[in-house]
Structure formats: C-alpha cells, structure tokens
Amino acid sequence: MKIGVIGAGSMAEAIISGLINGNVVRPGNIHVCNRSDRSKLLYMQDHYGVNVTENKEELLERSEIIILAMKPKDAEEAVLSIRPYVKKQLFLSVLAGVTIHTIQRLLGKKAPVIRAMPNTSAAIQMSATAIAPSEEVTMHQLKMAKHLFETIGMVAVVEEHRLDAVTALSGSGPAYIYYFIEAMENAAMEIGLDQEIAKSLILQTLAGASEMLMQSDKQASQLRKEVTSPGGTTEAGIEKLKDYQFNDAIIACVKRAAERSVELQAQVSNEKKKIREA
C-alpha cells in the first residue's frame, strides 16, 4: 500500500506510528506533507523514516490512498490544494464532522471516500475506529481500508450519519478517560499518597477494570456492584459522585461533543464559494 498523508499532526502521527510499528506499511511507502510546520515533518522523517514533501502533486502521484488529517477548519484550503491532482486515489478522511458530500465537493469529483473516526490509541494499535464508505467505494477498497484500520485496533463499519455519535464517544473518548485519571491523581495527592506510587496504582486499576470488562460476561453495573460492599468505602465514594451528578455530567459531555461534531461541518460550509474561485 502506498499512502499519502496530508497534515502531520497528532492523529496522523498516531496512525503512521501504528502502521509502521505493526509492519503494515513500509516507511518508504508513506509520504507526508504539512502546511507550515517543517520541523514536525523533519521529526517524522527522522523518527519514522517516512518520506516528507512540500509538493502535494508529488504526494498524490505516489500514493494510492490519501489520508486527510488536517483540522476541519483547514479542510477547504487543504482539499482544494490537491484537487488538480486527483486521479484514482482512495481518500480516507479522519476529519471530525466533515461529510463525504463536502469532501467530494471540495475534490471536485465523486471520488471514493471513506470517512473514519479513529482515536489516538492508534499509536499503540489500540484504536477504536468506525468507518463509513461513500457509494463509490468498492468492496475491495472497503476491505482494504478495514484491514488498514484493523492494524491499528478494532474497526466497526457504520452508516455515515452515526459518525457524529462515534466521534463524541470513542474519538474524543480517550480524553475523557485521561481527564478522569488526572482527577484521580489530584485526589491521591490530596489524601497524601506519593505521586509515583499513586500513578502506578491508578494505572493498574484502570488496566485491570478494563480487562475485567473485556474478559467477563458481566455488565459494568454488575462489576461495580461487586466492588461496592454495603456500608463500605466504595458506596461512600460513589454517593459523592452521585451528589455531583457524575452520570449526568458524562451524558452531557458526550451529547455536547456530538453536537460539536455537527457544528464543525459549518466551518467548511463556505466551500461552494471557494470552489467557484478555484
């Protein structure tokens, strides 16, 4: 597979490092470009051995699969800049909130596009990714994309309209977990635990709970009940979470993120005007 990546940010790096570490694609078969941060390109070259270029024509000519990995607000400019070089490539977009329809409009043709929503755990082949293909995508291309994302974690194929929900849940999800861990670390300090010891206890607790959920047939609520002795410490702690409306806070968080995914589409809504000018 020859892959071109447009945008060399955190998501691009997570995917590239996953593909290389998993021996799926040789670094020499990956071309990466960025808008202005040349030092990041040089870092990618040194660290992963990929080809870096500022020439988008060259990148498109040398790649069968193009990964779009810039911020949604930069999508118009970036996609319009590759429009003259679009031939038979398959486009994989990881952009939150930017529809297949918009990408095809910006590309100026009904090219095959697969929208994907991975997460940054791709860097260690642990992404939870959902993908949604356009009508133009062949079964072979869908299989190839599925295989590509499976090498960096698990993959679910969904209808495109589900991607806002997926983005809110598993795209942004690692950040919610990290935020929770930050709070646990702060709590550990407040109750006088050594920082290093607290960190290892928290991480093993997280890994153990996650593995329990994976390995057992029990629901999260059942596993929680099994920790919660009547009148014990867990019950006392969870009462506090209830006082602070923990459940409502998480639901509001995920719903707001899904709304935001819809709002991001508006950032590229001006594309018709830009296309006329191109």
Ligand SMILES: NC(=O)C1=CN([C@@H]2O[C@H](COP(=O)(O)OP(=O)(O)OC[C@H]3O[C@@H](n4cnc5c(N)ncnc54)[C@H](O)[C@@H]3O)[C@@H](O)[C@H]2O)C=CC1
């Ligand atoms: N960070 C995450 O956890 C996830 C991000 N995403 C999506 O991935 C995309 C990238 O996000 P991040 O990597 O976090 O952003 P980032 O800001 O770290 O990277 C974006 C990169 O795109 C480059 N860029 C901007 N305009 C360009 C242009 N015209 N030509 C070439 N390169 C250009 C920038 O220089 C920058 O290096 C976003 O659309 C986001 O919605 C999707 C899933 C998870």
Ligand SMILES: O=C(O)[C@@H]1CCC=N1
């Ligand atoms: O925060 C964002 O917009 C991107 C999409 C999912 C994770 N990061």
